[in-house]
Amino acid sequence: MNTRTLITRIATHLAAGAVGFAAGIYTLPILTAPASPTVDEISAVAGQALFTAHFKRDLKDSDALHWGEGPVTVGATFISLAGKLAPGPDYKLYLSPEFVETEADFLRLKTQMVRVGDVKTFENFIVTIPAGIDPTKYSAVIVWCETFGEFITSAKYR
Numbered sequence: 133m134n135t136r137t138l139i140t141r142i143a144t145h146l147a148a149g150a151v152g153f154a155a156g157i158y159t160l161p162i163l164t165a166p167a168s169p170t171v172d173e174i175s176a177v178a179g180q181a182l183f184t185a186h187f188k189r190d191l192k193d194s195d196a197l198h199w200g201e202g203p204v205t206v207g208a209t210f211i212s213l214a215g216k217l218a219p220g221p222d223y224k225l226y227l228s229p230e231f232v233e234t235e236a237d238f239l240r241l242k243t244q245m246v247r248v249g250d251v252k253t254f255e256n257f258i259v260t261i262p263a264g265i266d267p268t269k270y271s272a273v274i275v276w277c278e279t280f281g282e283f284i285t286s287a288k289y290r
Contacts, residue, residue: 168253174214177258181205185273185287187215191233193283200275200285206267211248212258222279223251225259227270231288238276238283251275 178184187200194200202215211225225248232238249259261267268290275284 168256169258174212174256177210177212178205180207182207183289185289187285187287193234198282198284204273204287206289209261210258214256217254219254220277222277224276224278225249225251226274228272228274229270231272232286235283
């Protein structure tokens with residue numbers, strides 16, 4: 133086997149490995165996600181909402197792999213989405229005193245935000261607000277990928 137063939141084989145194997153690794157990172161959260169809340173469950177909590185907002189795909193730092201869409205409701209004890217998020221690992225839900233739509237803005241304001249909890253489903257979610265967090269003291273809800281430091285989506289609710 134000549135050197136050129138060896139280099140070609142190594143390069144193609146590395147490329148195939150990289151594609152497989154990337155596909156695994158993308159699909160693992162989908163495969164391990166719990167069942168999404170039903171429309172009836174979302175409707176039941178949405179009826180208790182203090183605020184409503186809407187995740188939109190066309191935010192500054194949203195792209196084909198990082199987006200959310202659908203109505204969001206914020207209650208005294210929960211935040212829910214009747215929509216979809218781009219699949220990904222380690223999504224966290226934050227409340228912010230200001231609306232943000234870029235990673236830079238998120239990082240700038242992160243110390244003023246409060247992390248509400250984990251988002252584990254990509255179609256509909258209900259996240260319980262821990263005791264001691266008052267959503268009326270904030271104005272926006274944000275989904276952030278903690279592992280990769282990626283802005284996913286946000287919505288201003290007041």
